[in-house]
């Protein structure tokens with residue numbers, strides 16, 4: 001029952017994340033103006049704002065001007081719903097679930113904003129870090145979280161300084177530290193390793209086929225957040241929710 005409720009919350013929250021992804025980088029208000037068609041500007045009716053269902057009912061087109069509505073909208077909603085449900089199934093009714101849901105939401109926003117604008121916004125990273133700190137305090141794993149943040153800050157800070165900001169941006173350093181707060185020491189190291197592996201696998205074909213100029217920057221944020229999501233959720237998918245929860249307790253609370 002809990003995962004189903006979480007999935008529904010995730011779908012609705014995913015709708016909100018679409019607004020954040022679309023408006024935050026431009027510095028626009030998230031609250032106003034109300035949802036409208038990006039092509040013709042017509043304000044959406046209530047039934048056109050239902051996650052996933054509206055997009056399917058309209059067959060991915062605006063009801064008035066018939067311009068296509070990006071499939072990304074339902075992708076974001078479905079991904080948020082799925083991750084919230086997974087968090088609830090994995091961690092039950094606990095503060096850990098809140099942390100995993102927060103991480104999922106921030107990961108989705110970071111992923112798409114970084115792909116679109118090569119930007120990692122403090123307006124996303126700072127609230128994400130605050131929630132991670134609160135969850136760590138509540139679950140009694142603040143030391144592990146701070147160790148994770150330190151590893152992220154040092155590892156990516158060294159790359160940032162040694163490449164003089166050419167290899168990655170300072171936003172990536174802050175994002176790595178923020179992920180460290182969520183994942184703890186062992187989790188961060190695993191997530192950063194996963195990020196580098198995913199980055200290498202996905203970037204090599206691009207680098208091989210397209211000659212990128214030295215100034216071109218490949219966004220690192222998406223790989224980092226994917227690494228973080230894998231570390232958070234893969235144990236449940238591989239071992240099942242109960243074992244993952246046991247593993248989580250063992251890792252963070254020293255057995256139990």
Ligand SMILES: [Zn+2]
Nearest residue numbers: 037040062065
């Ligand atoms: Zn329209």
